[in-house]
Amino acid sequence: MLSKKNSIRKASIDDPALTRQRRVVLDVVRESDDHLTAAEVFERARKKTPTISYATVYNSLRYLKEQGAISEITFGNAASRYDRETARHDHAICTCCGKLVDFDISDTMELMRAAARRSRFKPEGIHITLRGICPDCRSE
């Protein structure tokens, strides 16, 4: 288990490259239950560090993603969203309201092998996207 606070994979809390700005961006992503856009991260980061710039938010998000501390979700032509969950997982998107939720299909090894066989790619990762109607939209 990771310690609850401040553990990120490669850049540890002691890594000098984890600057104040990057730390703030990381905290913002971690503090949110859902998947924020860069614009939302910028807004919230500004509350903590009013001088932070948009470019730094983007740079930090890229840096943190490369370090494996956060992950990026792109969907359709919409703005990227950033996710504190870095373990492999899947996404469902509501065709009615656009809501994006995480779920996890366990045991994707066989599926990945099947996909690799059919595409002739050397497999590195697999991701499942479900489109459908979310519970909220269904009950309206």
Next chain:
Amino acid sequence: MLSKKNSIRKASIDDPALTRQRRVVLDVVRESDDHLTAAEVFERARKKTPTISYATVYNSLRYLKEQGAISEITFGNAASRYDRETARHDHAICTCCGKLVDFDISDTMELMRAAARRSRFKPEGIHITLRGICPDCRSE
């Protein structure tokens, strides 16, 4: 089986809404083996109809997608690509060169049900994305 030429799902060849420009855009997408961007479709459509505008290409692509005559693939933050294949299928993307290829996992019903169960969505469709190294990049 669909007849080989000119069958699109809702807008048939006799549909007055399938204008000359839309027909040209449809032909361009159909004539390509791979997945063209809007810019590439525009370039090729211009060869057939030099006065066609960028906006019309986008409008036509949207229209044809809504009619179910073509499909749109979005991947990462890259430009959308358009695909003549409209049946359910999956995509593999090369993490080395970016190449995008189609493949098909048959029998996705059980997977879709499992995804629906875990996400609590009413399922409508499922899509699998494999990331990996394509045969060309592997042999270099």
Next chain:
DNA sequence: CTTTAGATTTAGAATTATTCTAACTATCGT
């Protein structure tokens, strides 16, 4: 054959998301 209404196309402006640039600042090792 005109008129009209509605839909489509056009060219270019506008918008949105993201990246780039160049100057400035902070930090680290010596």
Next chain:
DNA sequence: ACGATAGTTAGAATAATTCTAAATCTAAAG
């Protein structure tokens, strides 16, 4: 403290896509 390196800033630039308003086409009605 000094210079090197890396990071931050503000704003410009870029890329993809959509919007706008005027012009054009089409089909139907008179």
